Amino acid sequence: MLNRLPAEERRAQLVESAMGIAERGGVGSVTIRAVAEDAGVSLGVVHYCFESKEALVAAMGEALVLQLSQALRYAFGQARADESETGIRALKGLLHSGLSAMWPIIEATPDRQLLTYEITAYGLRQQAAGAELAGAIANNQYATMDAEAVAFLESCAEHSGTRWTEPVPHIARFALAVIDGIVLRWLVDRDGEAVVAELDDLVQMVTRKAVEN
Template sequence: MSNRLPADERRTQLVDAALELAEDGGVGAVTVRAVAEKAGVSLGVVHYCFESKEALVVAMAHTVVDQLLEAMQAAFDVPADGTHLQGIERLRAMLLSALRAMWSAVDSTRGLQILTYEITTYSLRHRAGGPATSGDIAAQQYRRMDEQAVAFLDACAERSGVCWTLPTEAVARLALALLDGFVLRWLVDRNADAGEAELDTIADVIASRAVTRP
């Protein structure tokens, strides 16, 4: 394999190798030696691109969040069913369409979902005594997801003719917290039938935080 890749491409190659290792064996399986072997490069190449394992995990986290945000954005772009509806009913239809599309993406990326929780836990464990960059991973992850959710919820409110009874940021936090718990429970029991019913409930809870615009 050529060792003359541009720095950005080399970093991407190493992050991809690290993610493959982590999806199979968790963050604990990601070592400089293992990544070098997986990518087919020397230890020196890995050390040149990433000063430490923590720096590599930070890069992994950014890649994972980018993939999740891409799936989230694709879900938000799905047209809502029942476009003849208005007000709260249309809002609920839009929410449910997005949740179902997002669920489809989650269902096909089980390993990635587990890794997301593991990286979050890794970040929280390092927040007190580890490098600042690794301790801030979880905060950055949720901040970026909050931004996407706020934009989506504001667009839903505008299109359906409703307004939120709480600041949109608060509704976004609630929605993402519900989704977090929903995905984690599914990873534990893999009950697809219960999951489908819970999506309806989540849509109801979020829609209950809105009122028809005067």
């Protein structure tokens, strides 16, 4: 007999099933029937929770955003610097510490990172086709990343006794764009040593946008 779960738990279960399917075969392999079979429920249960594939993919995008936000907050929360130092040197230490904590999370979840790019592309295509629900996925993904990066940069400046010389949202957007490229290239060649050097270069570039108080 099918276990009766609260609606939110059932939705979360179906979203996880959909993401597992997508990780194995891409977003195109996600169908209402495939999700029902993977989750061990009837088609009616999936249709009750999600009126269409677009609604299901939108929920997948929201779940990935939440997971990403939690991962970034955890990684940036690990940022540490020598408390005897202040100024630009301390800022570099904090930035490097936060990015170094972020990378293992990314490296441990390559299939989910690839899925994030796939869902972004899917959302943009749906947006171009006029599907507002799925089209909002990409905007939500980047808005969340922007917010986490801005909070991290502001915290780093406060704890190091420095200030940013450009609007922090602009710096966050730049840094995230570079990280996007680094992750995508790593998904292609899996060159971890190159990533270490690239993240160090990013820290050098970003700290040029700060001065000591």
